[in-house]
Amino acid sequence: DQQVKQNSPSLSVQEGRISILNCDYTNSMFDYFLWYKKYPAEGPTFLISISSIKDKNEDGRFTVFLNKSAKHLSLHIVPSQPGDSAVYFCAASQGRRGGSNYKLTFGKGTLLTVNP
Amino acid sequence: GAGVSQSPSNKVTEKGKDVELRCDPISGHTALYWYRQSLGQGLEFLIYFQGNSAPDKSGLPSDRFSAERTGGSVSTLTIQRTQQEDSAVYLCASSLNYRTNTGELFFGEGSRLTVL
Numbered sequence: 001d002q003q004v005k006q007n008s009p010s011l012s013v014q015e016g017r018i019s020i021l022n023c024d025y026t027n028s029m030f031d032y033f034l035w036y037k038k039y040p041a042e043g044p045t046f047l048i049s050i051s052s053i054k055d056k057n058e059d060g061r062f063t064v065f066l067n068k069s070a071k072h073l074s075l076h077i078v079p080s081q082p083g084d085s086a087v088y089f090c091a092a093s094q095g096r097r098g099g100s101n102y103k104l105t106f107g108k109g110t111l112l113t114v115n116p
Numbered sequence: 117g118a119g120v121s122q123s124p125s126n127k128v129t130e131k132g133k134d135v136e137l138r139c140d141p142i143s144g145h146t147a148l149y150w151y152r153q154s155l156g157q158g159l160e161f162l163i164y165f166q167g168n169s170a171p172d173k174s175g176l177p178s179d180r181f182s183a184e185r186t187g188g189s190v191s192t193l194t195i196q197r198t199q200q201e202d203s204a205v206y207l208c209a210s211s212l213n214y215r216t217n218t219g220e221l222f223f224g225e226g227s228r229l230t231v232l
Contacts, residue, residue, distance in 0.1 A: 002158075004158070006158075034220060036223075041225065042225055043120070043207055043209070043222075043223030043224050043225050043226055044159070044207070044223045045222075045223070046220035046221065046222075049220065089158065089159065091159075102147060102149075102164055102166065102172075103161050103164065103172070103175075104159075104161065104221065105161070106151075106158035106159040106160075107158050108156065108157055108158040109158060
């Protein structure tokens with residue numbers, strides 16, 4: 001039972017264009033969402049996060065949008081750069097509602113390739 | 117180094133053998149996590165340590181898996197009588213704070229385990 005789903009295993013975009021990575025979740029108790037980026041042979045690194053009390057969070061070229069009614073979030077990268085090529089993982093937790101607020105549930109990841 | 121350190125980076129073993137994977141978290145981080153990533157899957161939570169509290173072992177897939185954290189620092193994940201389905205990348209992470217909404221996880225590079 002996958003609670004966090006990234007339905008696109010891969011995405012290819014042209015340098016300078018927008019990359020949109022999508023993530024869906026099923027557990028309505030999730031209230032904190034994170035994106036991690038992973039290069040080959042390295043551990044995942046934190047990219048950006050959003051609390052369920054917001055619908056948008058922006059950090060430079062990266063913006064995360066949250067649609068709670070649809071249980072959907074997306075990561076926008078504008079403009080995309082070749083160095084952004086990596087696997088992007090969506091993750092969720094019950095960050096504010098207590099319980100297992102330390103436990104992240106991850107999606108399977110989306111491989112983004114940005115072509116020069 | 118300043119990051120999370122894991123060893124070995126690669127381990128090939130025969131089915132039925134025991135293996136130990138080591139994690140050295142970032143100094144001062146009180147929370148330590150083990151995740152694993154099997155081929156084509158997302159990161160799967162295994163176990164969580166926070167200070168002197170009892171660990172959350174709810175993600176360990178079987179009683180062949182165990183982990184300990186000595187002195188609140190270094191952690192060892194032990195897999196007894198390894199099976200082929202144990203083949204995966206085992207990732208350790210640490211964080212300053214146990215709450216994921218106030219402190220993201222810092223991952224090591226992982227230990228790739230291959231069981232023949």
